[in-house]
Amino acid sequence: xxxxxxxxxxxxxxxxxxxxxxxxxxxxxxxxxxxxxxxxxxxxxxxxxxxxxxxxxxxxxxxxxxxxxxxxxxxxxxxxxxxxxxxxxxxxxxxxxxxxxxxxxxxxxxxxxxxxxxxxxxxxxxxxxxxxxxxxxxxxxxxxxxxxxxxxxxxxxxxxxxxxxxxxxxxxxxxxxxxxxxxxxxxxxxxxxxxxxxxxxxxxxxxxxxxxxxxxxxxxxxxxxxxxxxxxxxxxxxxxxxxxxxxxxxxxxxxxxxxxxxxxxxxxxxxxxxxxxxxxxxxxxxxxxxxxxxxxxxxxxxxxxxxxxxxxxxxxxxxxxxxxxxxxxxxxxxxxxxxxxxxxxxxxxxxxxxxxxxxxxxxxxxxxxxxxxxxxxxxxxxxxxxxxxxxxxxxxxxxxxxxxxxxxxxxxxxxxxxxxxxxxxxxxxxxxxxxxxxxxxxxxxxxxxxxxxxxxxxxxxxxxxxxxxxxxxxxxxxxxxxxxxxxxxxxxxxxxxxxxxxxxxxxxxxxxxxxxxxxxxxxxxxxxxxxxxxxxxxxxxxxxxxxxxxxxxxxxxxxxxxxxxxxxxxxxxxxxxxxxxxxxxxxxxxxxxxxxxxxxxxxxxxxxxxxxxxxxxxxxxxxxxxxxxxxxxxxxxxxxxxxxxxxxxxxxxxxxxxxxxxxxxxxxxxxxxxxxxxxxxxxxxxxxxxxxxxxxxxxxxxxxxxxxxxxxxxxxxxxxxxxxxxxxxxxxxxxxxxxxxxxxxxxxxxxxxxxxxxxxxxxxxxxxxxxxxxxxxxxxxxxxxxxxxxxxxxxxxxxxxxxxxxxxxxxxx
Amino acid sequence: xxxxxxxxxxxxxxxxxxxxxxxxxxxxxxxxxxxxxxxxxxxxxxxxxxxxxxxxxxxxxxxxxxxxxxxxxxxxxxxxxxxxxxxxxxxxxxxxxxxxxxxxxxxxx
Numbered sequence: 001x002x003x004x005x006x007x008x009x010x011x012x013x014x015x016x017x018x019x020x021x022x023x024x025x026x027x028x029x030x031x032x033x034x035x036x037x038x039x040x041x042x043x044x045x046x047x048x049x050x051x052x053x054x055x056x057x058x059x060x061x062x063x064x065x066x067x068x069x070x071x072x073x074x075x076x077x078x079x080x081x082x083x084x085x086x087x088x089x090x091x092x093x094x095x096x097x098x099x100x101x102x103x104x105x106x107x108x109x110x111x112x113x114x115x116x117x118x119x120x121x122x123x124x125x126x127x128x129x130x131x132x133x134x135x136x137x138x139x140x141x142x143x144x145x146x147x148x149x150x151x152x153x154x155x156x157x158x159x160x161x162x163x164x165x166x167x168x169x170x171x172x173x174x175x176x177x178x179x180x181x182x183x184x185x186x187x188x189x190x191x192x193x194x195x196x197x198x199x200x201x202x203x204x205x206x207x208x209x210x211x212x213x214x215x216x217x218x219x220x221x222x223x224x225x226x227x228x229x230x231x232x233x234x235x236x237x238x239x240x241x242x243x244x245x246x247x248x249x250x251x252x253x254x255x256x257x258x259x260x261x262x263x264x265x266x267x268x269x270x271x272x273x274x275x276x277x278x279x280x281x282x283x284x285x286x287x288x289x290x291x292x293x294x295x296x297x298x299x300x301x302x303x304x305x306x307x308x309x310x311x312x313x314x315x316x317x318x319x320x321x322x323x324x325x326x327x328x329x330x331x332x333x334x335x336x337x338x339x340x341x342x343x344x345x346x347x348x349x350x351x352x353x354x355x356x357x358x359x360x361x362x363x364x365x366x367x368x369x370x371x372x373x374x375x376x377x378x379x380x381x382x383x384x385x386x387x388x389x390x391x392x393x394x395x396x397x398x399x400x401x402x403x404x405x406x407x408x409x410x411x412x413x414x415x416x417x418x419x420x421x422x423x424x425x426x427x428x429x430x431x432x433x434x435x436x437x438x439x440x441x442x443x444x445x446x447x448x449x450x451x452x453x454x455x456x457x458x459x460x461x462x463x464x465x466x467x468x469x470x471x472x473x474x475x476x477x478x479x480x481x482x483x484x485x486x487x488x489x490x491x492x493x494x495x496x497x498x499x500x501x502x503x504x505x506x507x508x509x510x511x512x513x514x515x516x517x518x519x520x521x522x523x524x525x526x527x528x529x530x531x532x533x534x535x536x537x538x539x540x541x542x543x544x545x546x547x548x549x550x551x552x553x554x555x556x557x558x559x560x561x562x563x564x565x566x567x568x569x570x571x572x573x574x575x576x577x578x579x580x581x582x583x584x585x586x587x588x589x590x591x592x593x594x595x596x597x598x599x600x601x602x603x604x605x606x607x608x609x610x611x612x613x614x615x616x617x618x619x620x621x622x623x624x625x626x627x628x629x630x631x632x633x634x635x636x637x638x639x640x641x642x643x644x645x646x647x648x649x650x651x652x653x654x655x656x657x658x659x660x661x662x663x664x665x666x667x668x669x670x671x672x673x674x675x676x677x678x679x680x681x682x683x684x685x686x687x688x689x690x691x692x693x694x695x696x697x698x699x700x701x702x703x704x705x706x707x708x709x710x711x712x713x714x715x716x717x718x719x720x721x722x723x724x725x726x727x728x729x730x731x732x733x734x735x736x737x738x739x740x741x742x743x744x745x746x747x748x749x750x751x752x753x754x755x756x757x758x759x760x761x762x763x764x765x766x767x768x769x770x771x772x773x774x775x776x777x778x779x780x781x782x783x784x785x786x787x788x789x790x791x792x793x794x795x796x797x798x799x800x801x802x803x804x805x806x807x808x809x810x811x812x813x
Numbered sequence: 814x815x816x817x818x819x820x821x822x823x824x825x826x827x828x829x830x831x832x833x834x835x836x837x838x839x840x841x842x843x844x845x846x847x848x849x850x851x852x853x854x855x856x857x858x859x860x861x862x863x864x865x866x867x868x869x870x871x872x873x874x875x876x877x878x879x880x881x882x883x884x885x886x887x888x889x890x891x892x893x894x895x896x897x898x899x900x901x902x903x904x905x906x907x908x909x910x911x912x913x914x915x916x917x918x919x920x921x922x
């Protein structure tokens with residue numbers, strides 16, 4: 001029972017009310033406790049809300065009926081009344097709504113809306129409210145307000161003068177639900193003498209009120225301009241137009257035209273254009289023409305009709321309309337063609353605004369080209385073509401310049417990238433974003449002095465631009481590193497001093513401080529060196545993280561043995577001091593993910609082995625799949641596959657089905673080399689890809705695919721998985737079915753897993769027979785083991801052990 | 814987004830200054846703390862018209878209903894003050910429209 005209740009609660013929490021209802025019905029049947037009944041009613045109310053949100057008011061009403069109690073009230077009274085009203089049962093809606101007057105059964109949040117809805121329903125279909133009600137009760141007071149409202153409305157409709165309506169209105173309390181009616185009628189009788197006051201009175205009616213349509217109709221009919229422009233693009237309803245015509249006493253012809261206009265507007269763009277063109281003489285010519293131009297993209301087949309009424313369109317206007325129409329029809333080739341015609345038409349003009357317009361169009365087409373491959377352009381990259389066109393027309397548009405620089409960079413058009421970055425820096429000397437691009441361009445082409453010049457200009461504009469400071473510090477550290485590697489510690493020191501100029505006193509750079517310490521060591525200033533080094537280590541996070549960072553810098557610089565010994569000793573001491581935390585391991589891993597460090601992986605990899613024990617302790621921490629990627633990448637980069645295997649093994653004990661951990665387990669097994677994957681492992685990974693794709697976990701799917709695709713000679717992509725699966729164990733009839741080369745490759749890989757030294761150790765430790773079993777077990781886990789029958793593998797294991805035993809006996813002899 | 818010219822209530826030939834003045838006056842009338850949704854609509858419209866290039870983008874790449882709105886105003890032109898009365902049927906129709914709209918506004922019904 002508890003399980004049913006828990007499941008029902010979970011279903012409610014997830015919004016699966018249908019399931020919750022089924023579970024709770026069973027629960028109530030088993031044990032009709034009031035709390036289960038209560039929960040069931042909640043579930044029905046939830047179901048009703050979701051049904052009503054889909055427009056299924058009939059079904060929502062049925063669901064709410066199930067929550068009804070003895071007096072007929074339901075769980076969500078406002079929703080129930082709304083459902084009835086939506087279904088056109090206004091009388092029934094009122095009869096239900098009136099039950100709640102004077103009760104506290106309507107939640108406070110919806111009480112005001114419920115009250116106004118009840119009032120509006122009563123005005124539409126007035127019925128006699130319980131006459132027995134005590135006049136001092138809430139229902140009695142409501143009935144009095146309702147009567148006053150009805151009398152006021154009747155007096156206004158009958159055309160009675162304002163002084164007769166005023167006393168009736170004053171009988172409607174301002175706190176009653178009929179307040180909107182009082183405000184509207186007051187506004188209408190005030191309008192002839194004080195339109196501004198009339199408009200102000202209408203502001204007291206909310207946009208969600210059932211009186212809002214009437215309020216809008218009054219507002220539209222009032223003379224003078226509204227303070228607030230109409231934000232709601234919904235055209236006035238027929239009733240609103242009719243109201244305006246009636247209260248203003250419009251002539252029949254005008255009213256007829258208005259009615260036709262409203263009808264046409266509701267029928268769509270084509271009908272509206274027919275109306276505008278056929279009544280062009282009665283309408284303001286400019287507005288009618290402009291309205292038609294704006295409607296044409298939605299009905300381009302009316303182009304001729306519009307041209308015959310208002311004259312031929314200019315080339316630009318015609319092309320623009322056709323381009324917008326083509327976009328609406330998803331005809332991207334035609335859209336491109338028409339936009340180009342429009343842009344060329346404006347480009348020819350000497351008017352500066354026309355050139356800006358051409359720029360707008362080209363940028364728009366460049367944007368479309370990013371998402372619609374049908375847009376071809378004239379060169380190799382349509383986005384680049386059109387952005388270039390936009391800059392020819394409008395060279396001062398900075399976002400387009402930045403975007404084009406970015407595209408040149410990503411597309412590998414280095415010459416264009418550098419040219420545009422340089423030109424832009426000249427053209428926009430006050431724009432930090434442009435100057436930052438110029439810095440990057442200068443660094444990329446090794447124009448160091450230029451980069452410094454641009455960086456200084458950025459800092460003059462924006463003294464706290466940390467990005468440019470960091471970039472310059474990194475650049476100079478990199479120079480210093482090169483000097484230090486060439487044993488020119490003096491020049492390296494100078495470079496680091498230059499780098500220090502970019503540093504902000506309140507944001508010191510750990511890496512700079514560490515490098516200064518290391519170079520000072522090479523210059524023989526050990527005391528200063530150690531002080532700087534320790535400060536740098538502290539800035540880098542202290543402990544293992546800080547000393548590891550210092551060791552990485554030392555390795556990259558190829559620092560001396562003396563400083564290396566200190567670093568090694570400190571790193572050992574730091575590891576003993578405290579157990580690792582996830583944050584510390586992640587800091588180490590993220591430090592290793594720097595692009596330059598990745599390139600220097602050969603120098604850095606041994607450092608990971610220095611903190612091996614510390615990292616091993618971290619394997620037992622409860623890592624999530626998202627956290628672990630940088631750590632696993634670091635281990636992969638360092639070739640620490642045994643550690644990677646430990647991390648994956650312990651994680652799989654916690655979450656046995658996690659695809660990420662399974663990937664890393666396989667990756668560790670094949671030492672990061674996808675070429676060494678056995679058929680079974682490939683199958684396992686491809687199954688993981690399929691599972692990940694099925695649950696829309698595309699990150700994991702891509703990660704696994706990237707690993708699989710790192711096999712150079714295999715077809716790429718998920719679609720070709722089956723192609724790469726190669727000869728599967730199931731499909732092999734005999735060993736002869738497999739190519740000899742393939743067998744050799746597999747043997748080589750498999751035997752690498754069990755080198756002779758290992759076999760020798762196994763024989764010494766376990767004896768011949770048990771060593772054969774152990775070797776057999778190892779070989780069975782290799783690609784060969786998965787392909788061949790166990791008898792064949794056993795023969796290979798026996799041969800391997802025999803050859804070692806033979807060697808051993810010979811040496812003993 | 815709906816036509817930003819109509820939202821702000823400015824003409825298509827309004828310049829930077831006119832647009833800014835209109836936007837500021839609307840924000841004063843409907844401050845964000847009291848009318849957050851309206852403020853957002855005005856802000857978005859102002860962003861779309863705040864400089865010449867953006868206005869051109871709005872004009873060239875979009876379609877606008879401002880002219881239709883002006884035609885509607887023309888048809889409703891206040892040739893006479895609001896002194897006549899509407900029929901009970903029209904008022905009832907307006908209330909029914911209002912009830913229908915109010916019942917479908919909160920995303921539930």
